[in-house]
Amino acid sequence: MKHLALLAILLACSGAVAAQDALAGKRLYFDAARVRGTAASCVDCHFGLPGAFGIGSAANDPARVQRAIDTIAQMSLFRGRLTQTDYADIAAYLGRPDVPSPNLRVSTSGAALDRIDFGMRPAGSTATGQLRLANTGQLPLRFTSAARIVGEHAADYTITASNCTDVFAPGASCSIDVRFAPPPGASGSRRAALQIEHDWIGGLAAAALLGQAEAMGDPAAPPIGPPGGGAEGGSAGGSGGGAAQLGWLLVLLLAVALRGRTARRGSPTVMHSR
Numbered sequence: 001m002k003h004l005a006l007l008a009i010l011l012a013c014s015g016a017v018a019a020q021d022a023l024a025g026k027r028l029y030f031d032a033a034r035v036r037g038t039a040a041s042c043v044d045c046h047f048g049l050p051g052a053f054g055i056g057s058a059a060n061d062p063a064r065v066q067r068a069i070d071t072i073a074q075m076s077l078f079r080g081r082l083t084q085t086d087y088a089d090i091a092a093y094l095g096r097p098d099v100p101s102p103n104l105r106v107s108t109s110g111a112a113l114d115r116i117d118f119g120m121r122p123a124g125s126t127a128t129g130q131l132r133l134a135n136t137g138q139l140p141l142r143f144t145s146a147a148r149i150v151g152e153h154a155a156d157y158t159i160t161a162s163n164c165t166d167v168f169a170p171g172a173s174c175s176i177d178v179r180f181a182p183p184p185g186a187s188g189s190r191r192a193a194l195q196i197e198h199d200w201i202g203g204l205a206a207a208a209l210l211g212q213a214e215a216m217g218d219p220a221a222p223p224i225g226p227p228g229g230g231a232e233g234g235s236a237g238g239s240g241g242g243a244a245q246l247g248w249l250l251v252l253l254l255a256v257a258l259r260g261r262t263a264r265r266g267s268p269t270v271m272h273s274r
């Protein structure tokens with residue numbers, strides 16, 4: 001009897017921690033590559049549960065998970081990387097796919113979920129965008145870093161506001177505001193990424209920041225007028241100047257020719273029309 005009571009207590013305890021195990025198993029199922037350093041995660045081949053390739057057969061059966069890893073060639077990448085506890089946790093998740101968990105949803109102020117495209121902006125101007133996060137799960141997750149901007153043109157982008165900090169409760173949402181300000185002199189594609197770390201699957205919420213800087217007085221614009229007439233400085237030189245001089249000479253000749261005729265009417269308009 002004493003032994004039976006002990007067994008009952010053990011079963012009760014294992015029942016109490018089962019949800020916890022299934023949660024850990026869910027994390028491994030989706031994120032073993034990052035958490036355990038394997039080349040892939042279960043989800044990459046088996047997809048979301050109920051899953052492909054008969055993976056459901058290992059629900060609550062850690063030994064079957066282990067046997068699959070030990071015998072299936074495609075799964076050899078997990079050998080020596082997962083522990084007995086991991087097998088148990090994954091089997092628990094397979095048996096309880098709806099285990100309560102956090103669920104982080106990421107979207108942006110733009111049309112795409114994973115990028116904010118600021119479009120073409122004159123250098124020296126600014127534009128704003130927003131990364132939006134929501135926890136649609138049943139458990140909290142935690143932000144483990146401040147929002148940050150990384151990448152080649154990180155200096156073009158500024159975080160102007162963020163209320164994504166610390167504990168992210170179920171049902172909560174938060175946002176991070178970003179300003180794009182291509183500096184004077186910049187031109188072409190200006191790329192960076194907005195990131196914030198968290199302790200749930202993937203470990204990182206991010207959006208690509210895409211913008212184009214439109215140079216003021218774009219030097220790439222084709223010069224107006226004949227070749228040799230440099231647009232810089234605004235002065236027409238070379239053959240362009242020659243054409244202008246010829247024009248003025250014609251105006252002058254015309255003016256002289258007309259002068260005699262119009263003198264009587266006292267309207268030397270052509271002479272003063274420059």
Ligand code: HEC
Pocket residue numbers: 029032040041042043044045046053054055056057058064065068072074075078090
């Ligand atoms: C690279 C692809 C790949 C990955 C990653 C992968 N599997 Fe598999 N798995 C397979 C294939 C393929 C089969 C089916 C083999 C067959 O039916 O011959 C399979 C079958 C299984 C089965 C069924 C075995 C049985 O007893 O019927 C289980 C359980 C399983 N995988 C668990 C996992 C778990 C858990 C993970 C993550 C730790 C995982 N797999 C990751 C490819 C993969």
